[in-house]
Amino acid sequence: MCFVQPRLCKARAAAAVVVVVTCGIGTYRSFTRSPLHLEPSPDVCPPANPPNHPLQQRTGQRVQRLPGDVLQVNREGPSWRPWSDSGNCSSYHTRFGRGLTPVLLVSLPCSGSTWLRYMLEGATGLFTGSAYNDPLLHSGGFLGEGVPITPHTTLLHRTHGATIMPFSHDIYARYQSVDPDLPTVLLIRDPARAIISFWKLNNLVGMNKHVEEIPESRFEGEDFRDFVAEATLLWEELAVDRLLWAVKPLFVLHYEDLQASPLPLLRRLLHFLSVPVDEGRLACLVAHPHGSFRRNTSSKFDPFTAEEKKRFAQAVKRVDNLLGLLGYPRVPKPTDRLW
Secondary structure: OEEEEEEEEEOOOOEEEEEEEEEOOEEEEEEEEOOOOOOOOOOEOOOOOOOOOHHHHOOOOOOOOOOOOOOEEOOOOOEEOOOOOOHHHHHOOEEOEEOOOOOEEEOOOOOOHHHHHHHHHHHHOEOOEEOOOOHHHHHOOOOOOOOOOOOOOOOOEEEOHHHOOOOOOOHHHHHHHOOOOOOEEEEEOOHHHHHHHHHHHHOOOOOOOOOOOOOHHHHOOHHHHHHHHHHHHHHHHHHHHHHHHOOOOEEEEEHHHHHHOHHHHHHHHHHHOOOOOOHHHHHHHHHOOOOOOOOOOOOOOOOOOHHHHHHHHHHHHHHHHHHHHHOOOOOOOOOOOOO
16 A cells, blocks of 8 residues: 655745655655645755665666576476477577576466567577466476476566465465565556456366457456456556565566567566577577467457446556656557557
């Protein structure tokens, strides 16, 4: 919960409100022009460039590899060829590592984490791990599925925190579900699109649940309305929790930005992870950008009510404001947005 305390001070040209926002573990200040009906207090205005809060200082930081972590590959263990039928790209393998620095990948389900894992594994040759054990993903080459983070054999470790059913909004459960003391990649997707895909995944079984569609009639019942309300709150909680609680370096990545510019953002992410770029692997990713687990959903499908869209807009505005306050990339505004 955030507590906002406005106070006034007199600047040379005009009065300004200093908004002190206390959110759990941190205090943040933003500055706006003073409402005319408020009298400024006599205290001195803060400097034009106040010292950064520790949370703001994470911006631009990189993963510091642990002593002995030289991104060593275990050539004796299992491997996977992501592009086995593709000429020069067929020679590339993905393998487990040895003594790798633990890094988290945090997102709401169906926000593009599987696609991001595919690109990172292709770009680095190192498997990514997961807090879950999906046999379909494992059989499709994600051999790090179900591998715990503690053996330090994967490049990063995916978790959805407290957004897996049964849902929990309890603040302690949310804090316990994701280690705040590990470097983190926070992947954020437009809530409307993420919730549509999340609902589909929850309503599908079988070998193709990651790519199949469901009838549009499944979006018309009260169970879907309840799901939208829950998932909208979870979307906001997950983003705000990471932005406020993460202690180590944090990289914020928007799914829509990744769609628009995959290669430049992948390079930035590799820089954050302190992993050197392999241009040959990146060239193969350019030739094979999508991977095997992609659902072709129509961008025009809109199952949401006006009230639900209003909640999306409010949640996104709050998260976007916090992103801007802390110096992270703001929420993109795609032209095909549903709300």
